[in-house]
Amino acid sequence: MSTTDAGRFARYPSLKDRVVLVTGGASGIGAELVAQxxxxxxxxxxxxxxxxxxxxxxxxxxxxxxxxxxxxxxxxRADVANVAAQLGPVTVLINNAARDDRHGRETVEPEYWDERMHTNLRHQFFCAQAVAPMMRDAGQGSIICFGSVSWMKAQGGMPAYTTAKAAVHGLARGLARDLGPSGIRCNVVVPGWIFTERQETLWATPEAVASALERQCLKEKLYPPDIARMVLWLAADDSRMVTAQTFVVDGGSI
Structure with a gap:
């Protein structure tokens, strides 16, 4: 399914003309978020x-x-300010950008560990920090951070990634508490194995796909629109009293 299926799914009047900022929007889930x-x-x-x-x-x-x-x-910070100058104050932030490169624990050096934190965790805080004053002035906002089922499933082979993604939950809940009095919500979306082009190319062997589907309650592969529709709801006013929560979209694998 893709954005061409939009007629089958919900439209949110509150999202019309709302300024939305997506990180990592050039491919995969991020590109679908931009389109949706x-x-x-x-x-x-x-x-x-x-x-x-x-x-x-x-x-x-x-x-x-x-x-x-x-x-x-x-x-x-400069690019967030530029976006606001061109489009208006950002009131929806989607912290999507990440890289799930595999790496063995034996080979990790401090420099690589720090770079993985910067790639998968640190920017989520600094993007939120940059847009929070705009949201406060608007009296409302929605920040949606992206987690991962990998650490929930005790997946090995990428300890820096799973550490960063687990930390996203603490970040989001703390932000929800601090920003809530200003009408700003913060939630986490946790994708299961989403079959983007990158995933299909690097890791989706027949054996791996079969194993994933066996674990899921719903026996279908997940695709970027499945995540995007959850994000749309969390961004819209329909979820106006939802904050500090985690939403797993994984077909029931954990």
Whole structure:
């Protein structure tokens, strides 16, 4: 299923003209998020360091693409400010960007560990920090952080990634408490194994897919639109009293 199935699913009037910022929007789940919010009539911007993919998504959706290495906090802050200057105050932030590269515990050095934290965790805080004053002034906002089922399933082979993703939950709940008095919500979406092009290319062997489906209650592969529809609801006013919560979209695998 894709954005072409939009007629089958909900439209959210509260998302029309709302300024939405997506991190990691040049491919995979992020690209689908950009497309889905654009289809809702939102004013969408996304940050990514993939210029080729970003330009393609921007051309296809009409969204504003800003080249940004999210590990560079100064660049991140400047690009968030640029988005607000062009589109208006950001009131929906989707902290989607991450990389689930596999790595053995024996080979991890401090420099690699720090880089994985910067790639998968640190930017989620600094993006939230950058948009919080805009949301406070607007009297409302929705921050949606992305976790992972990997640590919930005790998955090995990438300890820095699973550590960072587990920490997202603590970050989101703390932000929900601190920002709630300003009408700002913060929740976590936890994707299961979502079959993006990257996943299909690198890890989706027939044996791995069969094992994943065996574990799931619903015996279907999950795709980016399955995640996007949960994110749309959390961004819209329909979920206005939902905060500090975790939503797992994994077909019932954990």
């Amino acid at each position: 919010f654009a289809a809702q009539g939102s004013r969408v911007a996304f940050l990514d360091f993939d210029d080729f993919g970003g330009q393609q998504v921007a051309a296809r959706t009409g969204a504003l693409f800003r080249h940004c290495d999210l590990r560079d906090v100064a660049a991140l």
